[in-house]
Amino acid sequence: THTAEYWTRSFAKELLKVDAELLEQRLSRDGPSVPQLSVKNDLSSFLSLPPTKSRASKANDSSRLWLFEYEGVLNAPQSLPELAWPSDELVATLGKLASDERNMIFVISSRSSTVLDAWFPNHALGAIAELGFEVRMPGSSRWTPLVHVSSAELSWREDVLPNLRYFTERTPGSYVEEKNSxxxxxxxxxxxxxxxxQAMELRADLNESGFDKVPVDVVDVHKCVEIRSNSVSKVRAVHELLMNLSESKPEFIFVLCGNESSDEELYAFLHSISIKDAE
Structure with a gap:
């Protein structure tokens, strides 16, 4: 019988083949800034696991942390928040997952806490706003800083806004969204x-204006130029979240993120802590 596990194992074997074929290409290129995850070792470890039945009782009783990125994963990227509203089906599905007391669900988004409250009013769902700036824990309606950033660290906003408004005026259809970080x-x-x-010109303009020396990251993702405080990131957010959950550490962590190159850093971080836990 071709079960879900059968197809998963088949896919893992095919992925190993592709990884071997691409190895030579990887070696011929300059090394990436973030080390590549060991696909071969990880998938080989997965394939060596015993069948599901021998692990079922443990998995059924285990706590699970789910991290879903909204933009590019749960929903297609959009410009205006009004266009990115989650479907009723998505909200219901996440709510059903959250209704299982073994699950702790977090939606990670670049949008503000105000937008996420409107999108996900079910407080059984946790939410992380602005890619790690604030967090709403499951079961709470209150937003708290996940990463403490001083007002001085955010002073660059007032300097950057005129540049963004200038490019908005000369680029029909463009739009600026202001958030805290x-x-x-x-x-x-x-x-x-x-x-x-115009996006290329904007990035060049920011560099010429000296913003390459300001504590920000300029990222172009899904036809959007984002200027982010470099004190805030998904990696730091997940690290802080796991620290906050240290007393009720989940046995399984499911991460569904992946809409930009910096997500490699997140998976590298998760890979590093999984190795430490295994030691």
């Missing part, structure tokens, strides 16, 4: 070629 300039609804060219 992130400023987003969306050009998804602009002319594709002109919008991409």
């Amino acid at each position: 992130i400023l987003s300039w969306y050009y998804r609804d602009s002319d594709p070629q002109f919008g991409s060219w």
